[in-house]
Amino acid sequence: MLRVVYERCAGLDVHKKTVVACVLVNKQDGQVCQEVRTFGTTTGEILALAEWLKSHQVSSVAMESTGVYWVPIYNLLEGDFELVVVNAQHMKAVPGRKTDVSDAEWIAQLHRHGLLKGSFVPPKPQRQLRELVRHRTNVVERRSQSVNELQKVLETGNIKLGSVVSEITGVSAMEMITGLIEGERTPAVLAELARGKLREKKVQLAAAMTGRLKPHHRFILSQLLADISFCEEQIQELDLEIQVQMKDYEEVLQRLDEIPGVNRRIAEVIVAELGTDMSRFGDAAHAVSWAGMCPGNNQSGNRRRTARVRDGNKSLKRVLVEAAHAAGRKKDSYFSAQYRRLGARRGKKRAKVAVGRSILETAFHMIQRKTTYKDLGVDYYDRRDPEKLARRLAKRMAGLGYKVSFEPTGCPPQGYQGCRIICEPLVSAAQPA
Numbered sequence: 001m002l003r004v005v006y007e008r009c010a011g012l013d014v015h016k017k018t019v020v021a022c023v024l025v026n027k028q029d030g031q032v033c034q035e036v037r038t039f040g041t042t043t044g045e046i047l048a049l050a051e052w053l054k055s056h057q058v059s060s061v062a063m064e065s066t067g068v069y070w071v072p073i074y075n076l077l078e079g080d081f082e083l084v085v086v087n088a089q090h091m092k093a094v095p096g097r098k099t100d101v102s103d104a105e106w107i108a109q110l111h112r113h114g115l116l117k118g119s120f121v122p123p124k125p126q127r128q129l130r131e132l133v134r135h136r137t138n139v140v141e142r143r144s145q146s147v148n149e150l151q152k153v154l155e156t157g158n159i160k161l162g163s164v165v166s167e168i169t170g171v172s173a174m175e176m177i178t179g180l181i182e183g184e185r186t187p188a189v190l191a192e193l194a195r196g197k198l199r200e201k202k203v204q205l206a207a208a209m210t211g212r213l214k215p216h217h218r219f220i221l222s223q224l225l226a227d228i229s230f231c232e233e234q235i236q237e238l239d240l241e242i243q244v245q246m247k248d249y250e251e252v253l254q255r256l257d258e259i260p261g262v263n264r265r266i267a268e269v270i271v272a273e274l275g276t277d278m279s280r281f282g283d284a285a286h287a288v289s290w291a292g293m294c295p296g297n298n299q300s301g302n303r304r305r306t307a308r309v310r311d312g313n314k315s316l317k318r319v320l321v322e323a324a325h326a327a328g329r330k331k332d333s334y335f336s337a338q339y340r341r342l343g344a345r346r347g348k349k350r351a352k353v354a355v356g357r358s359i360l361e362t363a364f365h366m367i368q369r370k371t372t373y374k375d376l377g378v379d380y381y382d383r384r385d386p387e388k389l390a391r392r393l394a395k396r397m398a399g400l401g402y403k404v405s406f407e408p409t410g411c412p413p414q415g416y417q418g419c420r421i422i423c424e425p426l427v428s429a430a431q432p433a
Contacts (some may be wrong), residue, residue, distance in 0.1 A: 003113065004026060004112060005112065005113060005114030006059065006060045006114070007025070007026040008058050009024055009062070009108060010023045010062070010111075011063070011103075011106070011107030011108030011110075012063035012064075012073065012104060012107065013102065013103035013104035013107065014063055014066045014070050015069065016041065016069055018038055018039065018040060018041065019038070019045075019073065020102065020104040021036065021037055021052070021104060022036045022102065022108040024108045024112050025057075034105070035056070036104060039052075041069070047076060049077075050076065050080060053081065054080070060083075060084065060111065061083055061084070062107050062110070063083070063085060063086070064086055064088055064107065065085050065087055065119055066088070070085060084116055084118035085118055086107070086116045086119065087119050090117055091107070091116070094110055120280060120290065123275075128245070129245050129271075129272045130315075132238065132241060132245060133268055133272040133273075136238040136239070137315065139231050139234045139235055139238065140231075142227075142231055146224050146227040146228050146231065150221065150224045153224065154168075154211075154221075157211050157212060157213040158210075158211030159209060159211040164204045171195060172193060172196070172198050175193045176191075176209065177225065179193060180218065180221065181218045181222050183218075185213075187207070190205070246268060249276065252276060252367060253268065256270060259327075259362055259366075259373050260326075260327040260333045260375070261322075261327030261328075262363075266322065269319045270316065270360075271367075273315055274287065274363070278364060278367055281364075287360065287364050289312070290313065291316045291320070291360055292312015292314070294357065295309055295310075296308055296309065296310050316360075320356035320357075320360055321352050321353065323356065323359050324351075324352040324354075324355035328343070328351065331378075333378060334376035336378060337380060337381060339351050341381060342354050
């Protein structure tokens with residue numbers, strides 16, 4: 001017999017236009033009273049749902065995280081009830097006779113016995129900050145889409161500007177494109193618009209600007225330039241608004257900015273998605289799993305199969321992979337050593353996920369312990385097990401036809417076990433051609 005955890009609870013089956021609510025109340029004689037009602041999803045209907053739940057003295061409410069439809073309900077019921085948002089995948093794993101009962105009743109029954117585990121829903125200030133940061137990401141993606149389309153239209157008009165300039169949205173390139181839109185057709189005149197070092201490529205620019213641009217191309221280009229300009233204005237406004245909203249986290253952002261590959265924008269995403277209260281995750285491993293930066297679990301018996309990474313938090317995962325890509329190219333850092341070490345064996349994509357996980361764990365501990373970043377060093381893996389490194393190098397030398405022996409030295413470098421490697425060529429070694 002399952003123990004009853006909530007004597008007065010409710011389950012909500014959330015849809016786009018309706019919410020089906022099931023209330024379960026324990027009577028004094030041990031019987032369970034059940035009542036089901038359907039409400040709309042407008043503000044007035046949701047407030048009516050709240051009053052109906054209060055009339056039954058409901059203390060806890062569980063609902064399925066269906067798209068974004070649960071968000072307005074959560075916002076209006078927050079503060080009056082204990083709310084539990086349940087992942088649909090978790091509910092599916094709980095065995096039962098779901099096909100014989102309605103979704104709302106099944107959710108209420110599972111919640112009544114404490115069989116549902118709630119998803120992490122941050123406090124309202126952090127949710128508002130999340131929406132701003134995610135909206136900025138969407139605007140940046142829209143700008144990138146317009147820039148890519150701009151490049152495509154120029155190519156279809158035989159304008160090879162992208163083959164000469166490094167940035168198609170630079171000052172010189174944008175002035176040339178504006179000249180094309182305004183009807184200037186002389187390549188030499190357009191090449192004269194180049195600025196700075198780009199003026200050294202006037203001959204290449206004149207050749208690149210010789211094309212067959214039609215009137216419909218100019219019309220499309222004018223609209224794309226307007227889209228890019230509008231997105232850039234929005235991004236600037238969002239940056240200012242996010243900076244105001246994050247004034248209380250300025251010290252945290254500055255410390256996270258010290259991590260290789262992490263800039264101000266990525267640090268803002270990390271704070272907006274994770275928050276600054278790390279106790280809700282327990283430890284760094286749970287935070288990594290929640291973010292989706294660890295491999296999935298696909299194991300049957302003693303056999304473990306390859307599994308993709310979990311879905312997790314897509315917004316956070318995106319910036320962590322971006323940070324890992326940048327950290328892998330930074331010289332003389334631990335993350336670059338980790339990236340090269342894993343990329344050679346497992347491929348660059350897996351290496352980015354692994355480095356992104358390390359960046360997330362580093363950020364977690366820095367926020368939790370309020371510490372600054374300290375790099376382990378590019379030679380961390382060599383210092384961790386110097387004897388293993390010596391054996392590996394000796395094996396490679398032996399493969400080249402040398403006999404290798406070791407002798408201890410008097411003053412080893414810091415972190416290393418000092419030794420002198422003596423290499424003697426073998427008589428039977430094959431001579432190089």
